[in-house]
Amino acid sequence: MTESQTSTGFTPGTSPGDAPLLEVKDLQVEFRTKAGVARAINGLNFTLHAGETLAILGESGSGKSVTAQTIMGILDMPPGRIAGGEIRYRGDDLLTMNEESRRKLRGGKIAMIFQDALSSLNPVLPVGWQIAEMFRVHRGMKRKEARAKAVEMMQRVGIPGAEERAGDFPHQFSGGMRQRIMIAMAIALDPDVLIADEPTTALDVTVQAQVMRLLKDLQTEFNMGLILITHDLGVVADVADKIAVMYSGRVMEAADVYETYAKPGHPYTQGLLASIPRIDDEGGRLRAISGLPPSLTDMPPGCPFNPRCEFATDRCRTERPELRLVAEGHLSACHYAEDVYAGTATRTRRPSPTGAGMIDVSEEAPE
Template sequence: MTETAAAPLLEVSDLRVEFGNPRHGDVASVLNGVSYQVSAGETLAVLGESGSGKSVTAQTVMGILDTPPGRITGGSVRFKGEELLGADPERRRLLRGESMAMIFQDALSALNPVYTVGAQIAEQFRFRRGMSRKDAMVKAAELLDLVKIPNAAQRVREYPHQFSGGMRQRAMIAMSLALDPELLIADEPTTALDVTVQAQIMELLDELCRERTMGMILITHDLGVVAEVADRIAVMYAGRIVEEADAASLYAHPAHPYTRGLMASVPRLDGGGGQLDPIPGLPPSLSAIPPGCPFHPRCAHAEDRCRSELPSLRALDDPDATGDDHRAACHFAERFVGASPEEVLTP
């Protein structure tokens, strides 16, 4: 884990986003006060299921959230101390690619099918660095080589459909690295890939981040992927961070019942565990988030307090955590933080 005392690379605080039209009364509160920080060289994993708001957070940070239907209703996003929300759109455009870049789940639709892969990478060098077409193509080939695409010099001339799924994701990574960003947001980068290719891509991303002391926000739903590369993990549920900790303590002592439920839902490769112990019910509709703790209707440990009072994200006394790093938004987090994930706690 990289400790940086200075201002963090990215600081998101109390971010709130709504979708829909309030006049029609169908407002979905997608983000309800999300805060996190990423330092240079650090990998923060944002873990959550669909609808938890993990991708919307990333899109808001990048400034590519569609508004409407989205609407940022509060909070701040600071990049190296500079406030981005409400900043000049031109300034934000300059920052994108130059300082922060993003890679997406579906690399096939993120690449334009009518241009060669090389031309799409070279474009950034030509228009933002003023390079000649020839020099830009040379740089593009270098980047493809960097992301370990064999025969990079030839493959720059190929079209996206001639690349396999893993290669396309590599090309996307190459494209995002072109202008040397300090922050990389990877939105489910390996979800569409096969497991053997996924492992290659995650290793590549991890390596690149370390070499370039680049900060990374890894958005995923896969608990395995997270465990392999993340320094810190933030677990999201219904537009809130419900638990945040360094990777080791989160897996050793999950303190939020939702995190514990997720871990119990994953079938294990070693065949242990027997019957899975899934979380009952469904995530709440974002236009009708229950009062109190949003997880209480699915929580086996819920008490009256959980139904009325929203728990705040607070630091826990976890002996293994580095600093006061382990935080959870549960009234009774102390009950869980001491127990290993397998221990079945009776309500």
């Protein structure tokens, strides 16, 4: 069984002739578990250009964090295993590269920000020391010089009183400030690619706005390619250029962000957009997606979304849809993508009243 989706990749919104910064081709990652092999990523494709923001949107278990770890080369192996694919940074395949060259890129050219700043920073070392470490290890700077650079970075990310606070420990900072320290570490060596894995999920909404604005400013200043991994449709709409919607380790839909929100080409994306309560709308009943995401060790045959899909047919239950073009620069992995995109798909089922399952429309008694 080939698990790969189409390898055309997608490059909406980029100028032609511009070589991509990062190219992921047909990536496959699996985990060995007691329950069997869990296919966390099943053929992932995307490209990222300088100055561009790609949002990877997905729920828990969709493989979005595993994607980030694989690109960074920090995936726990075992139990993880890269079963195939390529990750090319400026043309060089990261997966076949020797560990020494990879280590030079990691943190230097490809940097990452994690969700939980408190557990990602070392609690027993001053934050200034931790930022300076980047300069000492990668640039071979002397302690004093590195410390001065660290203070400069702390000022750059808007930490008040950076000079005095460089000697403080992580627990002495608030959540938002800790996230700023992580950002300072990540951008210290002027990376080309910045991966932000749920950077604001643990933060309050007013602090989230500050941190997202900082990330966006830094991206423009350094012309970084930003991969924003999140489950928050609001954050994506605010900052992303293009978007890849993941479900069960596969990209379900990939397109320009304006296009995706205006005309989703996959029932899952459509369902997600309809199911979130909006702050600018008191709304009526929410249109929830019924059921639950499938277990990665026990994937349904055919389309992974078919047990929860309102448009599913027998074809969806047997044949796995490939990611294909439905409109210019708009990819979708649905057999009926054109109909969904145009809003003419036929509904075969509807959610049960409690939202826990589906009812076949044909089985319903006529009223």
